[in-house]
Amino acid sequence: MRNATNEHLGFGxxxxxxxxxxxxxxxxxxxxxxxxxxxxxxxxxxMERGVNNVLRGIRKCMVSIH
Structure with missing residues (x-):
């Protein structure tokens, strides 16, 4: 069961x-x-970057496809 507040879904x-x-x-x-x-x-x-003391990455990336 996923925690509703955690949007991350990793493979482990x-x-x-x-x-x-x-x-x-x-x-x-x-x-x-x-x-x-x-x-x-x-x-x-x-694009919104997610930054904390441990990891850096992209939190949100909206792309238009033509």
């Missing part, structure tokens, strides 16, 4: 690794490959 590792990890990665690769064949342009609309 070791004995606690998600059993759907490889399937999810294959699906996203197939989706991105199909999208790349059809899209002519990607435009960054908005």
């Amino acid at each position: 590792f070791g004995e606690h690794q998600c059993v759907g990890n490889n399937l999810a990665r294959m699906e996203i690769r197939a989706f991105l490959a199909a999208l790349a064949k059809r899209a002519t342009r990607f435009e960054l609309r908005e």
Whole structure:
């Protein structure tokens, strides 16, 4: 069960690794490959960085696909 306040959804590792990890990665690769064949342009609309004392990354990234 996911904590509603935590939006992160990781695959974990070791004995606690998600059993759907490889399937999810294959699906996203197939989706991105199909999208790349059809899209002519990607435009960054908005990006919000997430920064704390341990990790840096992108918290939100809005993209227009043409």
